Amino acid sequence: MKKILLSTAMGAALLVGGVSATGIATPSKAEAAGFEVQLTRSGYFSNYVTSKAYSGKYDSRVKTYSLTNGYIKSNSSVDGSYKVYIQTRKNSKSTWKTVKTITATKNGTTHFTSPKIANGYSYRFYTVNAGTKKKVNFFMSWIPFAN
Structure with missing residues (x-):
């Protein structure tokens, strides 16, 4: 169970990091x-x-x-x-x-x-x-x- 939660958290972190690394999120302008x-x-x-x-x-x-x-x-x-x-x-x-x-x-x-x-x-x-x-x-x- 802990391995599943850990891998899910790591996957979410990689997804968020990948989105910001591709230029969708910029530090000078935030959008919501x-x-x-x-x-x-x-x-x-x-x-x-x-x-x-x-x-x-x-x-x-x-x-x-x-x-x-x-x-x-x-x-x-x-x-x-x-x-x-x-x-x-x-x-x-x-x-x-x-x-x-x-x-x-x-x-x-x-x-x-x-x-x-x-x-x-x-x-x-x-x-x-x-x-x-x-x-x-x-x-x-x-x-x-x-x-």
């Missing part, structure tokens, strides 16, 4: 039942940086969504702050419009949430270092939450 649970972004910049556009297309029953539980961890050799603009647009031909401005500290953690964004709109983060142009390392995390 087709909904994105948490997204992350990291890197560094000295002047400004634009993120990729994230799609905000959900089921037709969803009218709006927002970015919740967001935080930015930063570190730099200088003190001060920089701006992070959350921008949205309806399609790839329209212009980006700023819906939220976040003042993030260069050394520390800054929390944020976004206003409601209409379903079908994409969003991006536009980060600007208006002060001393020293390198800033950052890590961002947020959860798109459909309302």
Whole structure:
């Protein structure tokens, strides 16, 4: 009986390990039942940086969504702050419009949430270092939450 339980547990562990090793599960984006649970972004910049556009297309029953539980961890050799603009647009031909401005500290953690964004709109983060142009390392995390 113990051998059967042990072999079943080992088989389940191999199955889960095989699925994550093939690239179905990635460490930067977790999914549950087709909904994105948490997204992350990291890197560094000295002047400004634009993120990729994230799609905000959900089921037709969803009218709006927002970015919740967001935080930015930063570190730099200088003190001060920089701006992070959350921008949205309806399609790839329209212009980006700023819906939220976040003042993030260069050394520390800054929390944020976004206003409601209409379903079908994409969003991006536009980060600007208006002060001393020293390198800033950052890590961002947020959860798109459909309302």
